[in-house]
Every structure is written in C-alpha cells, then in structure tokens.
Amino acid sequence: MKEPVFLQACRRQPTPYTPVWLMRQAGRYMPEYRAVRDKVSFLELCKTPELAAQVTVEAVERLGVDAAIIFADILLIVEPMGVGLEFSQGDGPVIHRPLRSGRDIDRLHARPAAPSLGFVFEAVRRARAALPQEIALIGFAGAPFTVASYLIEGGGSRHYIETKRLMYADPGAWRALMAYLVQATTDYLNGQIAAGAQAVQLFDSWVGCLSPADYRSFILPHMQALIGGLAPGVPVIHFGTNTAGLLELLAEAGGDVIGVDWRTDLDAAWPRVGFDRAVQGNLDPVSLFAPLDILRGRTARVLDAAAGRPGHVFNLGHGILPHTPVEQVIALVELVHEMSAR
Amino acid sequence: MKEPVFLQACRRQPTPYTPVWLMRQAGRYMPEYRAVRDKVSFLELCKTPELAAQVTVEAVERLGVDAAIIFADILLIVEPMGVGLEFSQGDGPVIHRPLRSGRDIDRLHARPAAPSLGFVFEAVRRARAALPQEIALIGFAGAPFTVASYLIEGGGSRHYIETKRLMYADPGAWRALMAYLVQATTDYLNGQIAAGAQAVQLFDSWVGCLSPADYRSFILPHMQALIGGLAPGVPVIHFGTNTAGLLELLAEAGGDVIGVDWRTDLDAAWPRVGFDRAVQGNLDPVSLFAPLDILRGRTARVLDAAAGRPGHVFNLGHGILPHTPVEQVIALVELVHEMSAR
Numbered sequence: 130m131k132e133p134v135f136l137q138a139c140r141r142q143p144t145p146y147t148p149v150w151l152m153r154q155a156g157r158y159m160p161e162y163r164a165v166r167d168k169v170s171f172l173e174l175c176k177t178p179e180l181a182a183q184v185t186v187e188a189v190e191r192l193g194v195d196a197a198i199i200f201a202d203i204l205l206i207v208e209p210m211g212v213g214l215e216f217s218q219g220d221g222p223v224i225h226r227p228l229r230s231g232r233d234i235d236r237l238h239a240r241p242a243a244p245s246l247g248f249v250f251e252a253v254r255r256a257r258a259a260l261p262q263e264i265a266l267i268g269f270a271g272a273p274f275t276v277a278s279y280l281i282e283g284g285g286s287r288h289y290i291e292t293k294r295l296m297y298a299d300p301g302a303w304r305a306l307m308a309y310l311v312q313a314t315t316d317y318l319n320g321q322i323a324a325g326a327q328a329v330q331l332f333d334s335w336v337g338c339l340s341p342a343d344y345r346s347f348i349l350p351h352m353q354a355l356i357g358g359l360a361p362g363v364p365v366i367h368f369g370t371n372t373a374g375l376l377e378l379l380a381e382a383g384g385d386v387i388g389v390d391w392r393t394d395l396d397a398a399w400p401r402v403g404f405d406r407a408v409q410g411n412l413d414p415v416s417l418f419a420p421l422d423i424l425r426g427r428t429a430r431v432l433d434a435a436a437g438r439p440g441h442v443f444n445l446g447h448g449i450l451p452h453t454p455v456e457q458v459i460a461l462v463e464l465v466h467e468m469s470a471r
Numbered sequence: 472m473k474e475p476v477f478l479q480a481c482r483r484q485p486t487p488y489t490p491v492w493l494m495r496q497a498g499r500y501m502p503e504y505r506a507v508r509d510k511v512s513f514l515e516l517c518k519t520p521e522l523a524a525q526v527t528v529e530a531v532e533r534l535g536v537d538a539a540i541i542f543a544d545i546l547l548i549v550e551p552m553g554v555g556l557e558f559s560q561g562d563g564p565v566i567h568r569p570l571r572s573g574r575d576i577d578r579l580h581a582r583p584a585a586p587s588l589g590f591v592f593e594a595v596r597r598a599r600a601a602l603p604q605e606i607a608l609i610g611f612a613g614a615p616f617t618v619a620s621y622l623i624e625g626g627g628s629r630h631y632i633e634t635k636r637l638m639y640a641d642p643g644a645w646r647a648l649m650a651y652l653v654q655a656t657t658d659y660l661n662g663q664i665a666a667g668a669q670a671v672q673l674f675d676s677w678v679g680c681l682s683p684a685d686y687r688s689f690i691l692p693h694m695q696a697l698i699g700g701l702a703p704g705v706p707v708i709h710f711g712t713n714t715a716g717l718l719e720l721l722a723e724a725g726g727d728v729i730g731v732d733w734r735t736d737l738d739a740a741w742p743r744v745g746f747d748r749a750v751q752g753n754l755d756p757v758s759l760f761a762p763l764d765i766l767r768g769r770t771a772r773v774l775d776a777a778a779g780r781p782g783h784v785f786n787l788g789h790g791i792l793p794h795t796p797v798e799q800v801i802a803l804v805e806l807v808h809e810m811s812a813r
Contacts, residue, residue, distance in 0.1 A: 288792055290757050297761035297769075337713075340733040340755055342772060371679075374715030374734040391682040392716040413682055415632050419639035427639075430684060450630055 133265040135196040139328055139364035139386050141407050141440035147432060147469035148195035149462055150267070152368075153448030155188035155200050159455055162188070171216045175201055176248045182255035189264055191455070193462045196265040196328070199253050199321065203271030203332050204279060206317055209245050210237055212280060220284075227283035229291065231302035238309055246317055250324040257325030267366070268326030270318050272333035273310035273355065274348050280306075289338050296347050307351040315358040322360045329359065330366040331384070334447075337371025344375050349382045356383030366409055370447050376401045390446035395434035407440035414445045417457045424457060428464045443469075475607040477538040481670055481706035481728050483749050483782035489774060489811035490537035491804055492609070494710075495790030497530035497542050501797055504530070513558045517543055518590045524597035531606055533797070535804045538607040538670070541595050541663065545613030545674050546621055548659055551587050552579055554622060562626075569625035571633065573644035580651055588659055592666040599667030609708070610668030612660050614675035615652035615697065616690050622648075631680050638689050649693040657700040664702045671701065672708035673726070676789075679713025686717050691724045698725030708751055712789050718743045732788035737776035749782035756787045759799045766799060770806045785811075 132140075135148040155162055162184055165174060174180050181200040189197045204222050208214045213225030228234055257266050271279075279285070281292045296303045318329045336348060356365055367384025369375065373393045380387055380402040387402040389395060391413040399408050416427045435441035443465045449458065474482075477490040497504055504526055507516060516522050523542040531539045546564050550556045555567030570576055599608050613621075621627070623634045638645045660671045678690060698707055709726025711717070715735045722729055722744040729744040731737060733755040741750050758769045777783035785807045791800065 288757060290760060290792065290794075293755070293757040294760045297758070297765050337734065341736050341739075343755070371713055371715075371734065373713075373717075374736075374739075392679065392713065394683050394716075397683075397716075413635070413685070415630065415635040416639070418632060418636045423639050450632060452632075 133195065133263050133327070135265040135442065136327060136364065138440060138442050139366070139407050141438075143439045143471075145471055146466050147435075147441050147443050149443035149465040150194040150196040150198065151192070151445055151449055151458065151461075152198075154192060154194060154198065154458075155184045156449055157451045158449055158453040158458070159188065159191065161191060171202070175205055178248055178251035178255050181248075181252035182259060185252070185256040185266075186259045189260065192459055193466075194264075196267050197256060197260055198267040198269060198330070199249065199256055199326065201249050201252070201269070203269070203276060203334075205246060205249065206270065206313055207276060207280060210280075212237075222279060222284055224279055224283045227291070228280045228306070229295070231299055231305070234302050234306045234309070238305065246320065249317075250320050253321050253324035253326050265327045266325060267328045267330055268318060268321030268324075269330040269332060270314045270321075272331045272336065272367075272369075273307050273314060273351050274336045274339075275332060275334050276310055276314075277306055278335050286335075289335065293338075293343075296343070300347070303347060307347075308354075311351050311355045311358070315355055319358075319360050322363050326363070328364040328366060328386075330368055330388070331355070333367070333369040333379075336369045337373075337375065339375070341374055341378060344378050349378060352382035364407075366442075368409065380406055386440075386442060388444070392446070395431065395441070399435065404438065404440075407442060408435060409442040409444050411444070411446040412461075414447055414450050414453070417445075417449070417453045417461060421457070421460060424461060425464055425468075428461060429468055432465065432469050475537065475605050475669070477607040477784065478669060478706065480782060480784050481708070481749050483780075485781045485813075487813055488808050489777075489783050489785050491785035491807040492536040492538040492540065493534070493787055493791055493800065493803075494540075496534060496536060496540065496800075497526045498791055499793045500791055500795040500800070501530065501533065503533060513544070517547055520590055520593035520597050523590075523594035524601060527594070527598040527608075528601045531602065534801055535808075536606075538609050539598060539602055540609040540611060540672070541591065541598055541668065543591050543594070543611070545611070545618060545676075547588060547591065548612065548655055549618060549622060552622075554579075564621060564626055566621055566625045569633070570622045570648070571637070573641055573647070576644050576648045576651070580647065588662065591659075592662050595663050595666035595668050607669045608667060609670045609672055610660060610663030610666075611672040611674060612656045612663075614673045614678065614709075614711075615649050615656060615693050616678045616681075617674060617676050618652055618656075619648055620677050628677075631677065635681075635685075638685070642689070645689060649689075650696075653693050653697045653700070657697055661700075661702050664705050668705070670706040670708060670728075672710055672730070673697070675709070675711040675721075678711045679715075679717065681717070683716055683720060686720050691720060694724035706749075708784075710751065722748055728782075728784060730786070734788070737773065737783070741777065746780065746782075749784060750777060751784040751786050753786070753788040754803075756789055756792050756795070759787075759791070759795045759803060763799070763802060766803060767806055767810075770803060771810055774807070774811050 364385040366386040368388030370390045386407040389398045389410040706727040708728040710730030712732045728749040731752040
C-alpha cells in the first residue's frame, strides 16, 4: 500500500503531482461549515468529536485536497489551564485572566501539564476512520510563542507589547512558561499522533513579530525541545507568517517541512531553509479573490518557484479568508493538480 | 558651516557619533503633546502651522534627537481628494467614500492632483526657522501603495483584500491610481523641500503585505517615478515594515537611506540593499518598555550590527508606541550618542 501523496512530498519523495491542502480549509467561507455552526458554537463544535470529524472530512470531499487537517483550535490547549478562555462572536478569542508575571506563570505550573483534550484525540480517530486511505490526516497545535502571546496579551494583539515585555524583563519567567507549554504541546501532539494523525503542523503564526536575535534567544531552544520530543517518523510542518527574516532559524529549530508565507518566493526560501527540508506554501490568500485567469497565473508562479526537486506541498501562505468564494478554492485545487501533473 | 550630523549620515559621510531620531517622536506618549491635543483635534493640530511647528520642535528639545520630522499625517494628502477623510477618536482614520473601482479612480482624476496643503509647507517653514542649525528637518509623505490601501479599504486593514483585489483584477485602474498618487506625492514632497525640509521620508508602512513578485509588478515602477521626480540633492529615506523579503526591491525602487524594521538584522540587511545606500533603524519599539540595562544591551546590538562603515541613522523599526515611557525614550537617545561616540 503506497503512502498518501501528501506524506511522500513531506518526505521529499517524487510524487505524480504536487499535493495540496489549505490552511483553514474547513471554515466560515464554506456553506457546509456554516450550516453546522448555525447549530453549535465554535467551542461546542471543537468538543463534539462527531461534528469535528464531520467538518474535517467534508472539507476534503468538497475541495478535493490531498490532506485533511483535524478541526480544532490552537487555543483549546489553554482551556484546561484555567485562564478563562472564551471564543467571543466576531472579536476572536479572549482570555479573561491573562498571565502578566512570574507569579501568574508559577500558578499555571501547579496544574497538570497534560491537558484533558481527549475530545480532540477522539475527533482524530473518527476522521481517520472516515477518510479514504490516500488522504492523509494532519494534526496540529499552536507553537509555544504564539500560544503564549494569547495567554499574556489576553487575546489577539497588534504589537505584542506585554508578551515582549515579559520576555525581555523576566527571562526566567519566560523560560518557565515556554517549558510548560513545550511539555503540554508535546503531549498533546503525541496524543493526536497516537490517535491517527499522520503528520503534525506547528502554527507559530505570530512569531514573525520577533527579531532574529530574539528568536534565537527566546524561541529556538524551546522549539527544538518540542520537535525533538515528538513521535519519530511523523512529518512535522513548522509554519509561521512574516518570517522572511527568520527562515534559517525556523529550519534550525526543526521540522521536516517549513511553511513559508507569500512574502518570500519559494525559490529564494528553499535554499535558505536547506534542501534537506520540504517546503509548504505559499500563495497569497487574497489571490482567491482574483479572476480565474489571474489565479491560474499566480498558482503557476508558485509551482514554478518550487519546481525541479521533490518536496513541495502546495498551500496558501496563511489561512483561507472568511469571504473567499468556495468555487475559487475548488478551482485552485484543480489547477494545482492539473498544472503539476508529471 | 557644517551640515547637520543626520544629513552627513544620510550621505554616508563619517560622523562623530551615530545620529538618531525616532518615528512618531512627537506623539501621544509625550505629555507636552497631550497638553496640546487637549485643546485641539488631531486634524486641527495638523492644520495649524504654529502648533504643528511647536510640537515638532518640542519633541527635539525634550529628547535631544538629531533630526526633527514635521508633524503631519500621511493621509492629509487625501483630504483634498474628496473621499471623506475623518480621524475618529481611537479607531484611527476613516475614509467614508473609499475607492472600489476604476470609475471611482477616474473621478479622482477630475480633481487637481496638486493638493492644497499649504498649511504643511507653512509648518515646515516655521519649524525650520525655530530649530537650531545643527538639527535637520525631515519632511515626509505616505508612499502610494500605503496611501492607496487606506483609500481603497476605507481605513486601516489587516489583509488588504480590497486593495489587492483591485490590483489583481484591474491593473489598468491600479496604474491610474498609482500615477495620480505619484504626481500628488511628488508635488507635495517638493513643496515641503521648497519650504525648508532637508530630507524626506517615504512611509510605505504596509507594503510588506505584498509578495516580491507583486512588489516588482505593481509598486516598483511607481516608486522609481516618484523618487526620480524629487528635488535633487535632498536625501530620500525609503521606509517600510515587514519588508524582510523585499529589501533588495525597496533599494531598487530608490532612496538614499533604506529604512529597515527589526525583523532583519542590519548586518544582514545592509549588503542586501547595497553599501551605496545608508540604512536607518532598527530597534524593536517594544524595547523601550524593557528595563534600562536590557534597553542598553539591545541598543548596543543595533549599533554593532551597523558598525564598520559610515551611513547609519539610528531609529526604531517603526513608530513609538502610545504608552512608551518618555524617560526611556530620552535614555535611548543618550545611549545611542554615548555608545556610538567615535
């Protein structure tokens, strides 16, 4: 039995075409997803394995992508930490008791690091059972910096002032927080792998707000510990945005596949992360709002920039945007398959 | 009479120390500024040359920086365009009649491209007259992409969907808008230069949302036209954020000084923009919230990364943040002068 094409590409093996999946492929832009969300809240959806598996699988069926990603959220891991997580309508996640000091972080340590996220593992099991063999299932987690930024800021942020302030002013507390999140995230991802995830993606979505020197001091060792602690043989996708200045460091931190946003061309990014890694990306998500002939040209340019060696997983540079037309997403998947057929 | 140290550095001449100024050095973080704003609105302040000159000069006196930047806003230029500009309290600028089509852009062209911004020129004259000779006065404007993004989105934006959609789907309309803004901005900056500005900075603050290929197609020729049309002999600072993937292209577009944010180390950035340019930057603005000894170390690292050749203007990687402690800003200026003294 041959491995799914997506996994072959993660392992830099030659594939008959470039596999494609899309970050946030199950989301608001899709009518099937909105129909489910009309009945349950976001958190209820995440916590109901049957429904989480359903939207995971439906997205694959609707789009024809080569991989599913389990429906979940990077902040589920913080809910058992007792910080008061709420997904408020429209405004994004809110954390009612953000961490602001070493004392807050010590308090966190009193709680068990292995969170009670069995509902995610159950959703993974159900999704894996429902998916055809040739479709890979991806698990995921937020990377420690990105999760910490929510824990400290109390929600999304523009300048990450409190996060950086803690990092700069109290490096001991920062290390303690990172160590705690590394342990929790390692356990969480290994749990997803045990339940059937065949690859995992670490979303360090907001790490691009850091300078290279800060990444090296405050992030890199923790990412190495985390990635080093994951079950061997399962490809790890290491993803961030605004990382055009950090790509070498992301690769040094680890991952079999480095996710690149559209701000760096793949032919410039690949030598920087090293040809011993696969690359994932990197169409600008707004391209999906462009007319089809423009979308075709832009897709071709991404494929061309990664041509010449195995190990490219096609994706957007970040998640699908809320009002993206579904038919354009379907067309994109077809274009990638058609134009990359070898 | 010797030139101000700031201008010497812009021209890559050896200087006795590294000159420093700070983006948004006259702003909300400063009590003197807030005292003025208690009496007048933001737009009134911009339009009252006496007050605009006053806050411009006061910031220099308070901080001990080597250059003043005229107090104004990058969106003043769009007010005469009849799009309904409003600076709403807290939410940032709003444009009530955003441009969404080629027709909207054609309508813009019916208006004269040379905007009635005499109040800015008068503020420049007054500030120049009030400043000591050794302090340079910088004029500025928003670069066409960044100004266009406000005109099209109707305000600040996260994903620039409407801007990119117009760019991708109607390149003719995009070119027309760029040509219009290039003409208006050229006239505006040359007016500031005629009034006494000794250098000008182009703020392409949001251009980092574009891929390198999009920058090359949709931005670069217009920036070249704009910079090529400015009065010769006056240093041009070309600044953007999130440009770690675009630095070579920014330099190709033009400018004597390339502004770099903290996401690229200056020792990595300088060879990329070329040693025939000066560089400006690039301390992370959040560093000003750190304790003094940390601030000192971080400042030293920026100076070190640019050491070894003339042509470094010290600055933050972006503007001073609203709640920054004034005493830290004063300390930063002292640190730069002290640690870079040759």
